[in-house]
Structures are given as C-alpha cells and as structure tokens.
Amino acid sequence: MQCLIYPSYCSGCTQESHCPSPTQKPTLDPSDLNSFRPISNLSFVSKTLERLVNRRLTDHTEKHSLLPPTQSAYRAHHSTETALVRIHNDIVTAIDQRDVCALVLLDLSAAFDTVDHPILIDVLRQRFGIEGDALGWMQSYLANRSQEVSVGPTVSTVRPLSCGVPQGSVLGPKQFIAYSEDVVDIFRSHSVTHHGYADDTQCLARCSPSDVSPIVTALQQTVHDVGNWCGSRRLQLNPKKTELIWFGTSGNLQKLDPADTRLLIDGTIIEPVDVVRDLGVFFDSELSMRNHVSRLTRTCFYHLRRLHPLRRQLGRDVTQRLVSAFVLSRLDYCNALLAGLPAATLAPLQRVQNAAARLVLDLKPLDHITARLLIELATS
Numbered sequence: 001m002q003c004l005i006y007p008s009y010c011s012g013c014t015q016e017s018h019c020p021s022p023t024q025k026p027t028l029d030p031s032d033l034n035s036f037r038p039i040s041n042l043s044f045v046s047k048t049l050e051r052l053v054n055r056r057l058t059d060h061t062e063k064h065s066l067l068p069p070t071q072s073a074y075r076a077h078h079s080t081e082t083a084l085v086r087i088h089n090d091i092v093t094a095i096d097q098r099d100v101c102a103l104v105l106l107d108l109s110a111a112f113d114t115v116d117h118p119i120l121i122d123v124l125r126q127r128f129g130i131e132g133d134a135l136g137w138m139q140s141y142l143a144n145r146s147q148e149v150s151v152g153p154t155v156s157t158v159r160p161l162s163c164g165v166p167q168g169s170v171l172g173p174k175q176f177i178a179y180s181e182d183v184v185d186i187f188r189s190h191s192v193t194h195h196g197y198a199d200d201t202q203c204l205a206r207c208s209p210s211d212v213s214p215i216v217t218a219l220q221q222t223v224h225d226v227g228n229w230c231g232s233r234r235l236q237l238n239p240k241k242t243e244l245i246w247f248g249t250s251g252n253l254q255k256l257d258p259a260d261t262r263l264l265i266d267g268t269i270i271e272p273v274d275v276v277r278d279l280g281v282f283f284d285s286e287l288s289m290r291n292h293v294s295r296l297t298r299t300c301f302y303h304l305r306r307l308h309p310l311r312r313q314l315g316r317d318v319t320q321r322l323v324s325a326f327v328l329s330r331l332d333y334c335n336a337l338l339a340g341l342p343a344a345t346l347a348p349l350q351r352v353q354n355a356a357a358r359l360v361l362d363l364k365p366l367d368h369i370t371a372r373l374l375i376e377l378a379t380s
Helices: 044-063 080-096 117-126 132-142 172-179 181-189 213-232 250-254 290-332 343-361 370-379
Strands: 002-004 038-040 100-106 145-151 159-161 193-197 200-207 243-247 263-265 268-270 275-278 281-284
Touching (some): 080 200, 080 243, 117 132, 172 181, 181 213, 200 213, 213 263, 281 290
Parallel strands (some): 002 145
Antiparallel strands (some): 002 038, 100 200, 100 243, 145 159
16 A cells, blocks of 8 residues: 655555655755655565565676666665766866866756556566566566555545555665666767666767857757657656756856857757755755755754754754764765865864764863863773
C-alpha cells in the first residue's frame, strides 16, 4: 500500500513526524499538489527480501558491466560527490583551456512514478539478461500494488498502481536506473558529455567563446532526442524546469551574446542563469563557489543558534553529536569541490568550525579556540 505524503498525516502513520519530508524541495509550494510525491509503506519482511534480490542484481550488473560508468546512483564507490567531482573537473578543465562550458540540468517529472511495468520487464530481459524465475519474481514484485491519499482525517478510495516503482523501497531505485540506462546512447551520438544520478541528468558541452552556435545546436538536438526517448519510456521531460548555465572566466563570459546562449526546446526558451543547484551544491558561472559557501555558512550558523540555548541542558556529549549531525555533516558534504579555493572564500567555513567548537566546549564567543583544541587533543 502506498500513500501520498501531505503536511498532515499519511495512510498507515499515526504521527506526521513518522513520514519523510512531504515535498521534494523545501522551496516548493505546499499548496501545489505537484510538490508532493508518493512514499511506499513497506513491511520489514518486504524490505529484507528486497535487499537479497538487490544484492544479486547488483552482482549481476557489476560482473557484466551492464550499467554505464556515468551513472553514479545506488552503486558501490559512487555517490553524488563522485558525480559532482566529475562534472566540476570537466568544467575546470574547459575554463583552464580558455573555453566556455554549458551545463544543462534536465528535469524529469515524477520519473519514479511513471515507469511502465511491461517496458521495464522487457528491458530487464533484453538488456540485462534476466530470465526464468528471476524475471517472474520481478513481474510479481511490480504487480498488484495500490495506493490511497490521506488528507487529515479524510482518506480516498484505494486505486491500483499500473506504473511506477515504489519510492522508499530498496529495489525500486535500482530498477529505475536499469530502466533508463540506454539514454547514454543519445548523448554519445551527439558527442555531448553527460553524467547522471538516478533521474538527475546533466549534459555538458564546451567551445571557444567565438564558436557558441554549434554547441547550442548540439545541446538543443540532444535535449530534443532525450525528450523523444522519454516519450518512448512513458517518462516526461519538463523543459520549464530544465536549467542552463554557462561557465567561464569573466572575460570570456562577457564575450557571449545572450541571444546566442539560450536554448529553444519544444517551443520553450531556456535562458541561462548565473547560479544553479546541482545535487545539493550551488555552482556559479565563474565557479568561484562563493554562493555555495555563503548559503552553507548561513545554514550552519542557523543550526548553531538553535542549539546554543540548549547547550547547558544537553551536556557536552549530546551537543557534540547534534553539532556533528546538523553542522559538520553539511561541511563534509562534497567538500572535495572546495579544494584549491582562495583562503578568503573558505574563511566563513572556518568561522563555522570555530563557532561549533566553542559551542561543544562551552566557551565564550571571544575565547580563542586553538589553544583549547590543542589541550583537548592532548588529553583525549
């Protein structure tokens, strides 16, 4: 049974806090039903069995190299950080060679919820070589699912699910990346660099500042073909939420004519922007990362201010764990992208770490932190 998560309660739950975050992004409008996504309520036994099947499917795909190397989702030694490091490296290489680089972030509407079951089974059979009882189990796994919507005390009638893979499941995400793995053929046919993380796909193209038109044409044709591929898989590419950003030195970016850098996709004009959010990291057009550091610093200080009044009641050990969970985890996320940045850019992050250490050690705002940290290291 699946439920559609709302800010109130969902089917099968007794408290709102038991549910995941209701909207896909905190910036989405909670009054718009398109901001919400279904989350599966699956039993412990179901998830345990899924883990066993997922392990065998993973061994099979890795042994025969069935997944493209540019797909970083739900694979060992892959993560959002490996995807972003690869993209970041390609952009830096282009800038160092005096080129400009265009990054297009493709947006699929409710991708996990529109997977066509017969097509998925056909893909697993033809492209992944799954047959016999294993294929029959996959068909059984997808069949006879249903969902209902709960808004406060009101619950809708139960409706059968004829498409989609269960969100919140163990096996569903792996089925989706298998379902969409052959999209890489489109990017290769247009010689466009790409990298993906589940349904988040980025395509990248570079050129000299004086030769933008061929690259724009190639990107437009690539996105158009990806849209046709999505139609053949019952997926929907959303041009209105697709983003475009150009990277380069400030001098090279000034040479670009704004009229030549936009994309026209299925009648929708995509204007380039100065900052994009890619897998939780903010890239600016000059790749200075100042916008990302500023947002990260603001978020970390927000959590430190919330914890400060509770410091005496929580004690040192609990405070240390909460700081690690709410602050240090954010500083650690994709910090490889910050390597080599000027000290002035990274200085706000150092102030965050100093403030976090003062909170844990219960020091005053003006107390020096270095000497105290040395003492702590010596006694630990």
